[in-house]
Amino acid sequence: MPYTLSEVIVLFFTYSVVGWLWETVYCSIKDHQYAYRGFLFGPYCPVYGFAITTILITTYQVRDNIILLFIVGMIVASVFEYVASLFLEKVFHMKLWDYSDLWGNLQGRIAPQISLFWGIGVVILVRYIQPFIQRVINWEEGWTHGMLALLIVVGMGTDTVLTMISIKHFHMTTKQWDQRINAFQEQLRERVKKALPEERQLRRDQLEHWDQTFVDHLQKHPGTALSWNERRMIKSFPKMKVLDAKRFNKVKQHLSK
Structure with a gap:
C-alpha cells in the first residue's frame, strides 16, 4: 500500500474536516444562515474522509495519467457513493440524498452528471491538492510518530x-x-x-x-x-x-x- 496505516488515518481525518468545512460554508451561503453540517457531532464528515482516502489509494498507480485518473476516480467515487447510500438506507432507514430528478440516475443513488463532477474533482484533488497535504502529513508523522493517528481513532471512535x-x-x-x-x-x-x-x-x-x-x-x-x-x-x-x-x-x- 502506498501509505502507512497512520498516514491513512490522518488522511482520512484531514479530508473529513475539509469536507465538513466545504459543506458548512457552501450550505451556509446557500441557505443564508449558519448550517452545522455533518453526520457525527464533531466538525468532520467521515464520508469525505472514506471516499477521498479510498480514491487516493486506488488511483495511486495512475496518478500521472490524467485520462486514467479521471476514469478510475469517477468509477471509484460513484461506487462509493452508491454503497454509502445503500448502507444508510439499510442500517439507519434514512436517505440523505436523492438524484431521482437527474437523467440516467440509478435508484436515485448516483447519476451521470454527479459522476462526471466526481471525476473532475478527483483530478484536481490528486494533481494539485494532495501533494501539499502529503507534505504536511509527512512533517506531522516525523513530529508525532503516529500519536496523532491514535488520538484520531479514540476521538472519532467515541x-x-x-x-x-x-x-x-x-x-x-x-x-x-x-x-x-x-x-x-x-x-x-x-x-x-x-x-x-x-x-x-x-x-x-x-x-x-x-x-x-x-x-x-x-x-x-x-x-x-x-x-x-x-x-x-x-x-x-x-x-x-x-x-x-x-x-x-x-x-x-x-x-x-
Whole structure:
C-alpha cells in the first residue's frame, strides 16, 4: 500500500474536516444562515474522509495519467457513493440524498452528471491538492510518530458510538411522531363523519391538507420537542427521508424550528 496505516488515518481525518468545512460554508451561503453540517457531532464528515482516502489509494498507480485518473476516480467515487447510500438506507432507514430528478440516475443513488463532477474533482484533488497535504502529513508523522493517528481513532471512535446511539433514538422518535400523526388523521376523519352539513367542507379540507392542519395544531398544543442533534440533522439534510416514517417526512421541517 502506498501509505502507512497512520498516514491513512490522518488522511482520512484531514479530508473529513475539509469536507465538513466545504459543506458548512457552501450550505451556509446557500441557505443564508449558519448550517452545522455533518453526520457525527464533531466538525468532520467521515464520508469525505472514506471516499477521498479510498480514491487516493486506488488511483495511486495512475496518478500521472490524467485520462486514467479521471476514469478510475469517477468509477471509484460513484461506487462509493452508491454503497454509502445503500448502507444508510439499510442500517439507519434514512436517505440523505436523492438524484431521482437527474437523467440516467440509478435508484436515485448516483447519476451521470454527479459522476462526471466526481471525476473532475478527483483530478484536481490528486494533481494539485494532495501533494501539499502529503507534505504536511509527512512533517506531522516525523513530529508525532503516529500519536496523532491514535488520538484520531479514540476521538472519532467515541463520537461514532455516541452518534449511533443518537441516530437510533432519532429513528424511534420519528416513528413515535408518525404514530401521533396517524392518530391525528383518525381524529380528522371522525370530525368529517360527525360534521354538520355547513362544516363538512371545512373538515374535508382539513383532512386533505392534514400536514398544515397538524402544524397549526402543534402551534396551539406543542408536543415533545426534538433534541438539538435531531433538529440539526433535519436542517443539515433537508432532503433526508426516514423510510419507515413517511408522515413524519412531510412535517419534519416544521418540527426542526
